[in-house]
Amino acid sequence: MSETPTVRPARANAITTWDFEADVVIAGYGVAGACAAIEAKRAGADVLVLERTGGWGGAASMSGGFIYLGGGTALQKALGFEDTPENMEKFMTAALGPGVDAAKIHDYCQGSVEHFDWLVAQGVPFKEAFWGEPGWEPAHDEGLMYSGGENSAPFKDIATPAPRGHLPQMENKRIGEKGGGYMLMKPLIDTAESLGVRAEFDIRIQRLIVDEDDRVVGVVAKRYGDIVHVRARRGVVLATGSFAYNQEMIEAYVPRLLNRPAASIEEHDGIGIRVAQALGAQVAHMDAAEVAFFVDPQMVARGIMVNARGQRYITEDTYCGRVGQATLNQQDNKAYLVMDEQALEAALATESSVTFFRQPPKWAAETVAELESDMGLPEGTLQTTVEVYNKHAEKGSDPLLDKKTEWVKPIGTPLAGWDLREHTGGFTLGGLKTDLDSRVLHVSGDPIAGLYAAGRCTSGVCTGGYASGTSLGDGSFYGRRAGKAAAAQQD
Amino acid sequence: MSETPTVRPARANAITTWDFEADVVIAGYGVAGACAAIEAKRAGADVLVLERTGGWGGAASMSGGFIYLGGGTALQKALGFEDTPENMEKFMTAALGPGVDAAKIHDYCQGSVEHFDWLVAQGVPFKEAFWGEPGWEPAHDEGLMYSGGENSAPFKDIATPAPRGHLPQMENKRIGEKGGGYMLMKPLIDTAESLGVRAEFDIRIQRLIVDEDDRVVGVVAKRYGDIVHVRARRGVVLATGSFAYNQEMIEAYVPRLLNRPAASIEEHDGIGIRVAQALGAQVAHMDAAEVAFFVDPQMVARGIMVNARGQRYITEDTYCGRVGQATLNQQDNKAYLVMDEQALEAALATESSVTFFRQPPKWAAETVAELESDMGLPEGTLQTTVEVYNKHAEKGSDPLLDKKTEWVKPIGTPLAGWDLREHTGGFTLGGLKTDLDSRVLHVSGDPIAGLYAAGRCTSGVCTGGYASGTSLGDGSFYGRRAGKAAAAQQD
Numbered sequence: 001m002s003e004t005p006t007v008r009p010a011r012a013n014a015i016t017t018w019d020f021e022a023d024v025v026i027a028g029y030g031v032a033g034a035c036a037a038i039e040a041k042r043a044g045a046d047v048l049v050l051e052r053t054g055g056w057g058g059a060a061s062m063s064g065g066f067i068y069l070g071g072g073t074a075l076q077k078a079l080g081f082e083d084t085p086e087n088m089e090k091f092m093t094a095a096l097g098p099g100v101d102a103a104k105i106h107d108y109c110q111g112s113v114e115h116f117d118w119l120v121a122q123g124v125p126f127k128e129a130f131w132g133e134p135g136w137e138p139a140h141d142e143g144l145m146y147s148g149g150e151n152s153a154p155f156k157d158i159a160t161p162a163p164r165g166h167l168p169q170m171e172n173k174r175i176g177e178k179g180g181g182y183m184l185m186k187p188l189i190d191t192a193e194s195l196g197v198r199a200e201f202d203i204r205i206q207r208l209i210v211d212e213d214d215r216v217v218g219v220v221a222k223r224y225g226d227i228v229h230v231r232a233r234r235g236v237v238l239a240t241g242s243f244a245y246n247q248e249m250i251e252a253y254v255p256r257l258l259n260r261p262a263a264s265i266e267e268h269d270g271i272g273i274r275v276a277q278a279l280g281a282q283v284a285h286m287d288a289a290e291v292a293f294f295v296d297p298q299m300v301a302r303g304i305m306v307n308a309r310g311q312r313y314i315t316e317d318t319y320c321g322r323v324g325q326a327t328l329n330q331q332d333n334k335a336y337l338v339m340d341e342q343a344l345e346a347a348l349a350t351e352s353s354v355t356f357f358r359q360p361p362k363w364a365a366e367t368v369a370e371l372e373s374d375m376g377l378p379e380g381t382l383q384t385t386v387e388v389y390n391k392h393a394e395k396g397s398d399p400l401l402d403k404k405t406e407w408v409k410p411i412g413t414p415l416a417g418w419d420l421r422e423h424t425g426g427f428t429l430g431g432l433k434t435d436l437d438s439r440v441l442h443v444s445g446d447p448i449a450g451l452y453a454a455g456r457c458t459s460g461v462c463t464g465g466y467a468s469g470t471s472l473g474d475g476s477f478y479g480r481r482a483g484k485a486a487a488a489q490q491d
Numbered sequence: 492m493s494e495t496p497t498v499r500p501a502r503a504n505a506i507t508t509w510d511f512e513a514d515v516v517i518a519g520y521g522v523a524g525a526c527a528a529i530e531a532k533r534a535g536a537d538v539l540v541l542e543r544t545g546g547w548g549g550a551a552s553m554s555g556g557f558i559y560l561g562g563g564t565a566l567q568k569a570l571g572f573e574d575t576p577e578n579m580e581k582f583m584t585a586a587l588g589p590g591v592d593a594a595k596i597h598d599y600c601q602g603s604v605e606h607f608d609w610l611v612a613q614g615v616p617f618k619e620a621f622w623g624e625p626g627w628e629p630a631h632d633e634g635l636m637y638s639g640g641e642n643s644a645p646f647k648d649i650a651t652p653a654p655r656g657h658l659p660q661m662e663n664k665r666i667g668e669k670g671g672g673y674m675l676m677k678p679l680i681d682t683a684e685s686l687g688v689r690a691e692f693d694i695r696i697q698r699l700i701v702d703e704d705d706r707v708v709g710v711v712a713k714r715y716g717d718i719v720h721v722r723a724r725r726g727v728v729l730a731t732g733s734f735a736y737n738q739e740m741i742e743a744y745v746p747r748l749l750n751r752p753a754a755s756i757e758e759h760d761g762i763g764i765r766v767a768q769a770l771g772a773q774v775a776h777m778d779a780a781e782v783a784f785f786v787d788p789q790m791v792a793r794g795i796m797v798n799a800r801g802q803r804y805i806t807e808d809t810y811c812g813r814v815g816q817a818t819l820n821q822q823d824n825k826a827y828l829v830m831d832e833q834a835l836e837a838a839l840a841t842e843s844s845v846t847f848f849r850q851p852p853k854w855a856a857e858t859v860a861e862l863e864s865d866m867g868l869p870e871g872t873l874q875t876t877v878e879v880y881n882k883h884a885e886k887g888s889d890p891l892l893d894k895k896t897e898w899v900k901p902i903g904t905p906l907a908g909w910d911l912r913e914h915t916g917g918f919t920l921g922g923l924k925t926d927l928d929s930r931v932l933h934v935s936g937d938p939i940a941g942l943y944a945a946g947r948c949t950s951g952v953c954t955g956g957y958a959s960g961t962s963l964g965d966g967s968f969y970g971r972r973a974g975k976a977a978a979a980q981q982d
Binding site for chain 2: 006007008097098099251252253255256258274277278279280282283284285286287309311312313329330331378379380381384385387388391392399400401433442443444446459463464
């Protein structure tokens, strides 16, 4: 990192000229930054957003757009799903850890209904339609789906299943244009602009500026090769995203993710985390990662997933991000999908948002023994896996992994195998430890004066597991908190 | 953490009285601190060690005493084992990651032979005897054994197997009295004292002291309720051990290890890491953990280990710490041992350092089907696992996990099962990122002036995997480096 500029804080008394000034300065104009800007401005602060690219949106506008919400949102109710904050909390506690921040999860669940209404009030559109089939996203523009394995083992028995993946209505399915992420961000940015939030683009932060009491009072940034100094009279909000594209940080914290970033953008270089660490900020769960698995969930649910020993290891009808995490973290990134012809035909007849993942199998065989041999698995391994699976499947049960009855069918012949080794990617979930007001905490435990953060530069509601929508969810939720808290600071 | 004292640095210009002064001030008198003290003193520095307990030793003197060394040490040669630094490096790179610090591993392997000779020169005794059976430690006072799975799959095919667990000769087997750890530490402390190293006990560090250039020039500590200020003219060496006993840090970084510390001491509260983080120090691999598995390796090698699905998941003849890591990290801490009567009798006839782990089985049965049912495993799972294992074992092979032929025997009847769920514990391996001179690195990438660290408050040669002896190994090796580097600083 010696070629990169220092992230050590600068001293305010050494700054002679302030190029920009505002009450609240926000670094990053993705979902956390936009929500912080709106709330800070509404609270009466003069707000300036610094964005390193040429436009707003961040990773959010490139994403699918899921926001993880529940507890009885208007959309859940309209579609006939019952949920409570307590029920949502049970699921999130069980599925997103280990090590979840219990206070943050509780707070998030309690505020979830209001947060949905707030998003709607800013103009984010949600279509009253439910997508109930396996998938990374709905096949069309439905507004609600299961996005975390809520209705699969083991969580279906821990909390009452309720879909919580809330998806802004897309205007077409091309992600990055008017996909769900764009349709989330556009209204938020429009709202911010209409309120008078100022934004400067092509400015990337490099260091924080502190006064003699170590209070954060601004940022040093770079614009077209020039250093600029930005004064923040009330506070600085870091909303700069993950460290998925910082190779040194990935090596130091999440080596399994090395060279496999996904669902992220190159600007996610961890700068927000590092400038705060330079002030003694506490970090948490730096090894946690969302894991994408490049496969069609419509196929996975209808087959069996086996590891390099030919053993089943994950409920196939769960959220495919869980399949990805189990594969990368617990199976050394080695996995195979096995399906018979009938199941494959059924899968191919379904709709899916990821039909491009429907690749032909690597192996096709007339018998399990033949497939096992072709796949190079030790003799007897896949055969006994299928034998045990079929024995129970004939009775519609799966005592090994408790796949739901609707997906449990004996595997016949002919059958095929897909090589899904190294088929994962992901982004990082670890980051700055923040309190419920999005204040950045020092390793001493108390907040760093003048410094706030939200989004994927913080450790949020996910500390181990993941559900689609939790990143835009806690980013937007705690982005709002950051904006409010920073604006409430006295000058 | 709000009740704990702040770890924010103090400013030197605010200190009016220095209670102690030395060229090099070392926090912690375990193995890293002792080695740092010896080298700093020999390099001409006036050295003061601050130890928070009433006596020297730290976790090292309570430990088994293994030091992981190789590349052709005098002891390896005397016992007929061939090894080279390159071969050792191949093993360590494969076994201790992912994400190993390649430069540190290379450096450590290159210096390993010299480091062994140095330990001998300080008076650490090693008996020229090899223990070749499975075990956590030798059954007697042998000086060398395999301690990382070097001679098991998959490493036996990656690097030429060589034992590298070097064990100081115990005077009796009671750990903490004259066990291996004591016999390592006693000569080191005697050497330090004979050189004139000063030590003050019952002093615990609380904060670092920095000058106007943010250079570390001392520590604030506490002794019997009083604050004391200690000036370090050349440098401060942090050698305060792991964070195994800091519950908040475990929650934030290694939640799987919550409430299960082992092979550690309560003083390991992460203070060295936190005072350096308050200065912007970089940390690395905070999720990594050594995992102890409370079981007799003589039994494990002779049986099969299965997970909660009745599936084998780890080569049973490997280092039992690897079995523990695989169990805790990849099998949700759920594992069972299955052995037939003949194998159990053979195991019980062996010598072992942990005969107290030889508990009676939880289940005994006449057939595999009966055992499977008694253990509550889904029908067919354990039966097919044993069936596939036996089919290959009859030919002396184990294509599933490549257990060595000598341990592969068909499982007959009667047989028994041991419930090894929640049978793990461990200590943390993550910590401060240091360079090859043990300088603590800032998140900017450059060293923090005046600050050095070694031992388990640093991220060392292990970033994911583990081998017995690597902690005392890199603690002593980089402790020496820290002492030399600190002493070489100009006043």
